[in-house]
Amino acid sequence: MLELDTVTAGYDRRTPVFRGASLTVAPGESVGLLGPSGCGKSTLARVAALLHRPDAGRLVLDGTEVTAWRHRAPRELRTAVGVVFQQPRTAADPRLTLADLLVEPLRATGRRAEAAARLAELAPAVGLTPDLLGRRPHEVSDGQLQRACLGRALALRPRWLVCDEMTAMLDASTTAALVAAVETYREETGASLLAVGHDRLLLRRWCDRTVEWQDCLPAEERP
Amino acid sequence: MADPRTHRLRLWSSALVVGVVLLAVLVVPPLVQLDEQAVDLSRKLLPPSWEHPFGTDDLGRDLLLRCVYGLRISLLVGLVAALVATVVGTAVGAAAGALGGWTDRTLMRLVDTFSSVPHLLLGIFVVALFRPGVWPVIASVAVTHWLSTARIVRSEVLSLRTRPFVEAAISGGATRWRVAVRHLLPAVLPQAGLAAVLMVPHAMWHESALSFLGLGLPSHQASLGNLVQNARSSLLAGYGWPTLFPGLLLIVPTLAIAGLAGVWRDRLNPRRRSELML
Numbered sequence: 001m002l003e004l005d006t007v008t009a010g011y012d013r014r015t016p017v018f019r020g021a022s023l024t025v026a027p028g029e030s031v032g033l034l035g036p037s038g039c040g041k042s043t044l045a046r047v048a049a050l051l052h053r054p055d056a057g058r059l060v061l062d063g064t065e066v067t068a069w070r071h072r073a074p075r076e077l078r079t080a081v082g083v084v085f086q087q088p089r090t091a092a093d094p095r096l097t098l099a100d101l102l103v104e105p106l107r108a109t110g111r112r113a114e115a116a117a118r119l120a121e122l123a124p125a126v127g128l129t130p131d132l133l134g135r136r137p138h139e140v141s142d143g144q145l146q147r148a149c150l151g152r153a154l155a156l157r158p159r160w161l162v163c164d165e166m167t168a169m170l171d172a173s174t175t176a177a178l179v180a181a182v183e184t185y186r187e188e189t190g191a192s193l194l195a196v197g198h199d200r201l202l203l204r205r206w207c208d209r210t211v212e213w214q215d216c217l218p219a220e221e222r223p
Numbered sequence: 224m225a226d227p228r229t230h231r232l233r234l235w236s237s238a239l240v241v242g243v244v245l246l247a248v249l250v251v252p253p254l255v256q257l258d259e260q261a262v263d264l265s266r267k268l269l270p271p272s273w274e275h276p277f278g279t280d281d282l283g284r285d286l287l288l289r290c291v292y293g294l295r296i297s298l299l300v301g302l303v304a305a306l307v308a309t310v311v312g313t314a315v316g317a318a319a320g321a322l323g324g325w326t327d328r329t330l331m332r333l334v335d336t337f338s339s340v341p342h343l344l345l346g347i348f349v350v351a352l353f354r355p356g357v358w359p360v361i362a363s364v365a366v367t368h369w370l371s372t373a374r375i376v377r378s379e380v381l382s383l384r385t386r387p388f389v390e391a392a393i394s395g396g397a398t399r400w401r402v403a404v405r406h407l408l409p410a411v412l413p414q415a416g417l418a419a420v421l422m423v424p425h426a427m428w429h430e431s432a433l434s435f436l437g438l439g440l441p442s443h444q445a446s447l448g449n450l451v452q453n454a455r456s457s458l459l460a461g462y463g464w465p466t467l468f469p470g471l472l473l474i475v476p477t478l479a480i481a482g483l484a485g486v487w488r489d490r491l492n493p494r495r496r497s498e499l500m501l
């Protein structure tokens with residue numbers, strides 16, 4: 001269970017982006033968070049991904065409260081949440097090849113020995129052909145790069161997946177391929193999903209339920 | 224933006240000059256068993272000739288030989304001072320930028336404190352603490368030049384550490400150390416490396432300035448600064464070459480090293496590397 005309980009967060013304590021937001025994602029569930037640009041969806045996604053510490057409220061992940069950390073959330077909890085960002089260009093280290101990008105989380109967590117085997121699973125799962133794996137981010141398209149970023153998010157087999165406008169930069173066919181890759185992963189692992197975006201049609205078709213962002217808070221829920 | 228041909232021309236011309244300079248300072252002194260300090264008053268202030276291509280100075284010493292020895296000392300000062308200043312500056316800047324908080328505030332106030340003193344004055348203070356020699360000059364240049372590198376590296380790290388690719392690395396379980404070593408340092412290396420290479424000629428100029436003021440190397444020891452300082456009276460008497468050749472040896476390697484720095488910057492940038500098909 002991923003639970004945000006009356007969370008207040010922002011980049012300046014005096015003017016938070018949102019106050020008192022609550023959202024729950026049950027195990028295995030997929031939730032779409034809809035809202036207009038600038039309403040605070042991405043900040044909420046960063047809080048859910050344990051990348052941004054809330055100023056107030058509780059964030060509970062599988063029964064463990066992870067609200068109060070000093071510099072960053074504990075590693076074992078961070079790695080339980082996979083994140084895909086909106087813009088693959090800024091989300092990929094320009095010096096790494098796509099192959100390095102995909103297995104970087106394994107290397108960072110001391111599981112170097114598993115890297116080759118996991119790469120062989122991940123690349124086809126996200127639709128990356130072997131000839132693309134040796135290329136660097138500036139040598140591939142946005143869609144190919146976003147596939148690699150999704151692969152990186154899945155590398156550690158996270159129990160939670162946060163997709164912050166993952167398909168906003170992509171064409172319809174790549175969007176469909178990425179959504180299919182996420183769903184295949186979820187079917188295999190039973191992972192939960194929080195998908196943030198403003199494509200109402202896509203999120204309603206993709207997710208078990210959607211939450212509409214209204215009056216500065218995620219409010220209306222639709223089955 | 225330079226096309227690949229201009230890029231190659233810049234690389235090879237700069238490399239040629241730097242190569243010739245390095246060959247001269249490394250090979251000539253051990254091969255030519257001549258004393259660059261040997262005085263021969265019967266040959267003083269001879270103009271350039273086949274026997275003395277750079278002429279002789281006011282004590283009859285061969286200027287070509289003294290210039291080679293001088294360049295050797297000046298390059299040594301430049302390289303070591305730039306290396307020390309860059310390593311210290313990068314470490315301080317990266318620590319300040321990556322750790323933030325009180326570490327950042329403390330380190331940057333230290334940088335501000337050093338910066339508030341005119342750096343020639345601070346350099347003079349450092350050399351005045353020791354007996355004249357090469358190492359006090361190196362220390363003086365290094366102490367006054369790590370500040371700009373620290374600022375450059377800190378600002379780069381500050382801008383990088385909020386980028387999504389760093390957040391993705393943190394989310395993927397990277398420790399602070401791994402984020403710094405794997406993602407931040409490689410990204411700031413082009414700037415730090417460029418600052419280091421550009422600092423070499425700058426440090427050579429500082430050695431020359433200190434020696435010119437009589438505060439650098441002992442006056443009998445050949446360094447480019449000492450050569451220009453010793454040639455001052457000859458210049459006023461109408462003899463140009465004792466100043467011209469050490470001056471040229473300061474300017475030409477400076478430009479060549481700056482040229483190589485530009486090439487290096489292009490090679491460290493993955494996007495430029497692809498464009499140039501290096």
